[in-house]
Amino acid sequence: MNEKRRTLLKTIGGSTAIATLAGCVTTDDSDDGSSGDGSGDDGSGDDGSSQPTDGAGEATLWVDLLDAEDEDVDGYIADFEEETGHVINKEAPGGELDEQLDTSIPAGDGPDSWIWAHDWVGRFAVREQPPFLYDAADDLDVDLDVYTGAAQEAVQFDGGVYGLPFASETVTLFYNEDMVDEPPETFDEMVEIMEEFHDPAAGEYGLSYPVTDPYFTSGFLQAYGGDLYDEANLEVGVDSDEVKQGLGALETLFDYVPSDPSYESQIVVFADGLAPFAINGPWELGNLNEEVDNLGVTTLPTVDGNNPRTYSGIQMFYFSSMLADADQERIDAITDFAEWHTTSEEVARNNADRHGYIPVLESVVEDSDLSDDVQAFAQQVDHGVPMPTHPDMDSVWVPVEEALSRVFNGDQDGDAALDQAAEEIREQL
Template identity: 45%
Template structure:
């Protein structure tokens, strides 16, 4: 047990105290708790980590259910992490990897059949909170929001409520096969030269693997001054703006000719991971998959497009606190202790950075020069980008945008007409 205690002490601060009390089980008479540490007021208003601990009656061992949707490599890692927690804790976490996480959470949580916690990027925060799917845990946490970068702390909060804890940033950026690419391109024109050399569909080789969904396309769609959605703008919707349309046309004209015909995620991802393309545009979740296939992966920021800087959407990965946190005090305690342990365990966060390209948002690790080169590449891409809006109306943008782009991709409509139609659909849904 001493070894486990030393390992947990690496987490440091309030989180370590909570984890030791809850996980190792030596505090049979009480669990260290703190007052509201980071509830309202954003990332800088939690008062630091100097909360006063009090002793309260011990909560019975609980069982927390968590849902997530990960790539195969990331999923295997998380299973191991959950096993490690369970081996140290008086509590138990049961995890399920779901391919249809959004549908399952939206149907199960309102029926009180959902998990205590689930993992996803921060773009669901506003919508899920307003629909009553999330639980404000600001008064129950032993981790200060000052533990995280400002952007990460803000992403986990809505209307003063702390609805989750962050552990990584993410975005899509340019990946390259170091067997085929000597040095990463700084411009798309340099990238095209390499794609031209390798693109030969008759032999099953391509220039690029690039899934054409709205999130993946955001970098180049927003490269020329356009935007998808801005709640602060006079016109919140921007997908039919001239600048955004130019970005979509750029994708169609510049990248699509060098890609597999099927633009869905699977075929595009396979082109690179099977060693049949020099480039991919993908995220850190894909890194482990490509490496497992033997690809020597380099990571760099998105190259400039005709002198313009791409602006991809960035996400913050959260462990969300679901409505199910209110079903049982013991189970809620188990869920909190797992999440607090996960997001503050620096050894584990660094291992995820090394294996899967997770970009740490823990203040002690973010921007560290010792992070793996792949993580530094993703970090540069995050600095290029803008956070996905958490506004509830953002959820209505993705589907019509992708439907409209699909019509332009298939030649059924011009990009401009397709995006005008998409905006009309979105506004109708808002009404």
């Protein structure tokens, strides 16, 4: 997945601040939750305003979320602290999360936990000098069976449990109900509607879609059964006939998006009512519901009868190697908070209602009261595949993104671009 995605989302404005979860005890600090110097941004811990009670511990959590998500985490932490006496110091990483981890953990001043999708588990779990993750299997009380099967798998690697899951995410189809009477069920139907609205000379387009990002385009690339990376067999599939066929479908969509494929340029045209469709993730639900009067969400249309196989990510609390030498109270503080957060039905439902988070807590997944939007994303998750966690996957993202850029810009044909990408990937492995 594009590791800069969440930072990009924050730079384009994010969700406006809204009230925290009903019943939560909010903190005194009502800013946006950011702290460029890495100091606690929720008013606890470093400034002495909150200290753990006897027998409780204090731990640090790094988050890089949209404003509304960040506010709710403040509320969850406040509730947890009041119930348990533990203290969780929530901080912003102060830059790109992976880069800050690369600097802080070797220096011994990294966080005890951070929030990110599961695709880092494999490469961080095998890193030994220094280790990045902590196996908390012996410190957890929760039975992993309370989570969906995909979520259970996502937080484990080679027998270790390196975090706890709280949501899944993927991309699917948004549509403007004022422009589209019925969402398309097939790719051809979608093309027909895009053709009706596409008029670049007037600043109008058929689609908003960051088409050179492999995470966003994985569904179409893998629609015919090919895998960018076959984790079961540890094989690169970028140059397979099936992926090349998928790129053929994706190239059709190239004709209907703005000339700048970057995330910011794409999302704004849909938010401004200048495109009938957008392909994006649940993190944009709050923003788009504010910008688009009648927003619809549905699964991606079938391509020659095939459901696009989008990559899905499992959002999780990672357990940092900073815990390896920590006292038990500190370990308990962060593992207890992760358990409290990820097993709370109230938290899961609130995150689904307010942020479009797709629940991974089984008791909530089975709840038919989830909104239509969240159910649409959940259905797309069912059609898709989890992002591979094997460290080899790190070598796949950039060559595929560069290949898509060359095709989008007309510098290379699709088959040749994928052949070149596959060769580059295999040379790195």
